[in-house]
Amino acid sequence: MTIKIDLEIGELSEQADISQPFLPAEEKTESKKSFSERRSNGGSIATVVLSTFVVVLGSLEFGYSVGFSSPVQSAMMEDLGLTMSQYSTFGSLLTIGAMVGAILSGRIADFLGRKGALRVSSASYVIGWLIISLLKDAWLLDIGRLFIGYGVGLTSYTIPVYIAEITPKNLRGGLTTTNQLSITIGILIAYLLGMLVRWRLLAIIGIIPCFLLVLGLFFIPESPRWLAKVGHDKEFDEALQALLGKDCDVSVEAAEIREYVEELENLPRAKILDLFRPKYMHSVIVGVGLMVFQQLGGINAVMFYASEIFKDAGIASNHAASVAVAALQVPMTAFGALLMDRSGRRPLLMVSAGGMSLGCFLVGLSFYIQGHANDTHLAALVTILALGGLLGYIATFSLGMGGIPWIIMSEIFPINMKGIAGSLVTLVAWFGSWVITVTFNYLLAWSAAGSFFIFAGVSASAVVFVAYLLPETKGQTLEEIQSSFESFFTKRTLKANQVLC
Structure with a gap:
């Protein structure tokens, strides 16, 4: 197990410094302005805001999943005849699934892309909610909770990375905060609906943010940094153009990102x-x-x-x-x-x-x-x-x-x-x-x-x-x-x- 975990998380050492993905150098000259400066001088931020809004639907799902177990505890225990020990196991399995998802998230996000990882997490959420809403055996509900936890683990890593990689420096703090804010809103929604609907319907409602997330992913670009890393040059140029604005010259930013990716590839592989x-x-x-x-x-x-x-x-x-x-x-x-x-x-x-x-x-x-x-x-x-x-x-x-x-x-x-x-x-x-x-x-x-x-x-x-x-x-x-x-x-x-x- 130790060797396996080492190999899995070793892959993540190749991740970029997500706090400044477009800024390989601390200082820029007037002729070579930073991504943030160029964006503030006329580039459109509409795509960045839309992309952030779409992906934090996964954060909303994260919070909803965490909040689900509190309002439904009494009803689930009564309907299914669960003991306190069985319900404690049910509640805790989300964190077990999240640990597995967190360990594998870097490799999945690198192999399938940030959007691909979010699609995998959405599928995991949907499977989990369907199991909980339709089946009756306690052990099957535990499996459903594991699937949901796995989705939580994937989104807890992938969403902040994606937002950081598409967001200019002057907006990164505020837009990254929307991740945590959406989690708290998801918890609140689960608590509010838990007062109004039965627990099986509450589980079915949990599928809605996943559906909206998967739909929204068709309308937003992939992370330019990931596209550069895997060598998808055409898609990289298109994604960067969409994020900077259609009238913006992206040549400087494209060169910076490619240079940054090359520097990362030359760093020693950490264990x-x-x-x-x-x-x-x-x-x-x-x-x-x-x-x-x-x-x-x-x-x-x-x-x-x-x-x-x-x-x-x-x-x-x-x-x-x-x-x-x-x-x-x-x-x-x-x-x-x-x-x-x-x-x-x-x-x-x-x-x-x-x-x-x-x-x-x-x-x-x-x-x-x-x-x-x-x-x-x-x-x-x-x-x-x-x-x-x-x-x-x-x-x-x-x-x-x-x-x-x-x-x-x-x-x-x-x-x-x-x-x-x-x-x-x-x-x-x-x-x-x-x-x-x-x-x-x-x-x-x-x-x-x-x-x-x-x-x-x-x-x-x-x-x-x-x-x-x-x-x-x-x-x-x-x-x-x-x-x-x-x-x-x-x-x-x-x-x-x-x-x-």
Whole structure:
């Protein structure tokens, strides 16, 4: 298994630095303006916006798939006679499928193209939803959930890569954010519809974004970088012309992209063991660590089982409360995107993790009071603590810990290590999600209060982790980030040695 995974994710080391796919050099002369500058001087962005809108339908499907299990839990268990253990398995299998999809996503996206990978993910989603909506045996529904998870794994990698490869530098931040924003909207849609329709119909509705995505792919160009990499010169010129505008001279950009692809091909092929060399260890620790804290902070457990959490906390309108949780994600994600390049990644992450810790502590306190106090007058306090804590938790998670770890991951690794490192970090993220979702109901059965106190402790530890190990990356080139990581870690090490002495 180790060898197989190494081979699979080794393929991803050939991926480009997706943060600047059209800019192989940091500086441009007046006679050779960058893609962004030329685009802002008259090129049309209509195709870029349309292409982004089409592919984030896959992100919408991603969010819908994640949100599906929360509103349908009680109905599915009742209709199919499922035990809590069986439903926990059903919920967690999405993350198993996503791990497989994430491992294979780079190879599929390179072999079939970005659009081809999205077609494969759509087919996987459709198969999964049809199985869940039409069949009755629990093990068959588990297979359907695996198919959906596989689609999630493919889209979680392919969509950000595609958007980054077609988007000019001056628009990349805003348009890339639409990926995370669409995921939160998908979750909200699943929660809202879960209040109105039965779970089998909810599964059938999940096919609609896939149909729209596949249809839309016929009207948007393939990634020019991928076309250049596989040697499809005619299609490459057509795609680049469509993205820059029909009246724009694309010769400069075409030359830059071809030069960039040639440089990537000449880089040494990286292997997963190379990540653990001293040169890259700090980046690996930060990238993996942020994903561990993101997942072990309990976010997927809360989103998968929000309705049951509110029900256990004594909130009568638990479905409405779950919708409020999902609805809060949308504006907070957008607000976090606005703050990211102003306040910086580091302070936003610390505020986010601190707020998550406080929110989990309040939820844990509500369960503790509920279990140890017999005074019925405290019922209102329990409800306020549970609702306020969860809303605060979701709001602060969306502000920073939801999206920033993925941005940090794309910034801290050198160009020749970015693909393989991204695969490793993505795999760790989905593995952590699986661990939490498969164990969460057992944790609640052991101690609901204790479960949230643990999540609070994890998020509090994340604040210390960020403060000690993460330098600020806002407004820096990739080379400057590499240098800042080395100097930051050296200073921390010297300071720790002085304290010990």
